[in-house]
Every structure is written in structure tokens, then in C-alpha cells.
Amino acid sequence: MIVILLAARVATAGTLTVVGTGDGVDVLRALAEAYTNAHPEVIVDVPPSIGSGGGIAAVGADREIMARIARPLSASETEQGIVAVPVLRIPSAFFIHPGTGVTALSSEAVAAIYRGEITNWRDVGGADLKIRLVRREDADSTLTVLRASMPGWKNLILSPRSKTALTTQDAIETVRTVEGTIGFGPFTQTLEHGTTVLKVDGRHPSASDYPSAVVVSYIYKPERLTDEARDFIRFTGSEAAARIIAGFGGQPLANRSVP
Numbered sequence: 001m002i003v004i005l006l007a008a009r010v011a012t013a014g015t016l017t018v019v020g021t022g023d024g025v026d027v028l029r030a031l032a033e034a035y036t037n038a039h040p041e042v043i044v045d046v047p048p049s050i051g052s053g054g055g056i057a058a059v060g061a062d063r064e065i066m067a068r069i070a071r072p073l074s075a076s077e078t079e080q081g082i083v084a085v086p087v088l089r090i091p092s093a094f095f096i097h098p099g100t101g102v103t104a105l106s107s108e109a110v111a112a113i114y115r116g117e118i119t120n121w122r123d124v125g126g127a128d129l130k131i132r133l134v135r136r137e138d139a140d141s142t143l144t145v146l147r148a149s150m151p152g153w154k155n156l157i158l159s160p161r162s163k164t165a166l167t168t169q170d171a172i173e174t175v176r177t178v179e180g181t182i183g184f185g186p187f188t189q190t191l192e193h194g195t196t197v198l199k200v201d202g203r204h205p206s207a208s209d210y211p212s213a214v215v216v217s218y219i220y221k222p223e224r225l226t227d228e229a230r231d232f233i234r235f236t237g238s239e240a241a242a243r244i245i246a247g248f249g250g251q252p253l254a255n256r257s258v259p
Contacts, residue, residue, distance in 0.1 A: 015043045020055025020068035022168030023186040024090050024216040027248040035235050042228045049167040066220045070141035084217040089251040091205035092142045092212040093187035095195040102126040104199035111152030116159030133162035134183035141214045149212045188248045
């Protein structure tokens with residue numbers, strides 16, 4: 001009887017899929033799980049990253065009702081009727097393989113590493129290991145934020161001897177599994193599982209005065225927004241959602257109401 005009831009519940013539940021960026025995916029999935037637990041008639045699904053651009057394209061072409069992005073909408077995108085609702089602010093962190101023996105660097109040293117001028121961790125007080133660079137594509141939200149706010153990154157030319165990770169998950173997995181590797185991406189508490197998150201100029205990404213951060217937003221077209229989607233967006237402005245976001249190391253943003 002219990003099995004039959006559970007099956008009936010799954011069969012009658014609607015699914016709200018929120019595609020898009022890999023930035024903040026852990027905290028967004030936690031928000032989705034919390035909402036579904038409180039509203040079992042709606043299953044909120046946060047699938048693997050297809051990038052901010054992929055999410056915008058899906059909403060713009062009416063393939064999806066909602067998406068998640070980690071960059072501002074362009075003028076042409078807003079002209080399509082797409083609306084962005086900021087959800088949380090996530091610091092942009094540098095993380096390295098634990099075997100490097102390094103936990104903190106100056107912003108100058110980090111920039112020199114990504115320019116390819118420092119090539120061994122022993123030169124910055126770590127193990128005798130070759131530095132392996134993981135970067136993101138030029139349009140990536142974290143790279144954009146680093147160029148706008150991290151000292152030495154505005155006009156930094158990234159070393160050609162670097163691997164380009166197409167998703168946040170790819171960057172993290174590479175750093176976790178390849179000795180000597182450094183990467184960058186959005187900070188959450190789970191990032192510290194299997195990597196060392198660097199302090200930069202003595203400041204951890206969770207510090208209030210850490211300079212670089214990315215804003216993650218939900219996007220939608222108002223005329224296509226369902227009651228379930230509208231209610232889920234409103235949930236992200238609740239105290240319960242704020243506690244979840246803060247628990248992952250993010251900063252909840254105000255003014256998340258929807259019409």
C-alpha cells in the first residue's frame with residue numbers, strides 16, 4: 001500500500017526544470033530539494049550545467065520556463081522579454097589540489113601563476129610539483145568577475161599552457177584528481193571537499209571583504225511563468241532559503257519578489 005501511494009505521488013507531481021549555469025549548483029539544488037520537501041506536488045529539478053548562455057537560449061526559445069544564470073542579461077536578451085531575479089552572491093574562489101602544500105597566496109602570485117611566469121609550487125612555498133592550470137572560456141562568469149575585481153586580472157593574458165574547463169564541475173573534478181592543479185570558480189562550502197580553497201591576500205572567499213564575487217539569478221518570461229515557478233521564486237526570498245544559502249557560503253540577495 002505504501003509503495004502504491006508513493007508511486008501515485010510521483011506520477012501526479014509536476015516537474016519544474018531549472019537549466020543553466022554550473023555556478024552555485026550545489027546551493028541551488030539544496031533550495032530545490034527544500035522546496036520539493038515542503039511542496040511534494042512539485043519536483044524542482046536542477047540538472048547539470050549547460051552554461052548561462054544555454055539557459056538564456058532555452059528560455060528565449062520557450063523550451064524552458066525558468067533557467068539560472070551567472071552573468072547579467074544583455075540588452076538583446078532583455079528585448080526578448082527575459083527577466084532576471086537575483087538569488088545569491090557567490091565569491092569567486094581559487095582552489096588547488098591538496099598535494100601542493102599551499103593554502104594562501106598573494107593576488108600578485110596568483111596572477112603570475114596564470115600568466116605562466118610561476119610554473120612550480122616550490123617557488124611559492126609548496127611542494128616540488130609542476131603547476132597545472134585550469135581556466136574557463138573567455139565568456140565565463142567567474143572569469144569576467146575576476147577581470148573586473150581581482151588585482152592584476154583586468155588585462156591578464158592567461159597562459160596558453162592551460163586546460164579550458166567547459167563547466168564548473170569539470171574544473172573542480174580536474175583539480176581534485178590531478179596533482180599540482182589550480183582552478184577557479186564559484187565558492188561554496190562543498191568546494192573544500194577534495195580541494196584546498198586559497199586565501200588571497202590573507203582573505204578567505206567567505207570573508208566579507210573578499211573582492212571577487214558572482215551573482216546567480218533566475219530568469220524567465222513573465223507571460224510564461226507558471227504558478228509553481230512563481231511560488232518557487234518567492235520561496236528563494238524566504239528566511240528558510242536564506243539560511244540554506246548562507247550555509248553554503250553564499251550571500252542571499254534582497255528583492256526577489258515576482259509579480
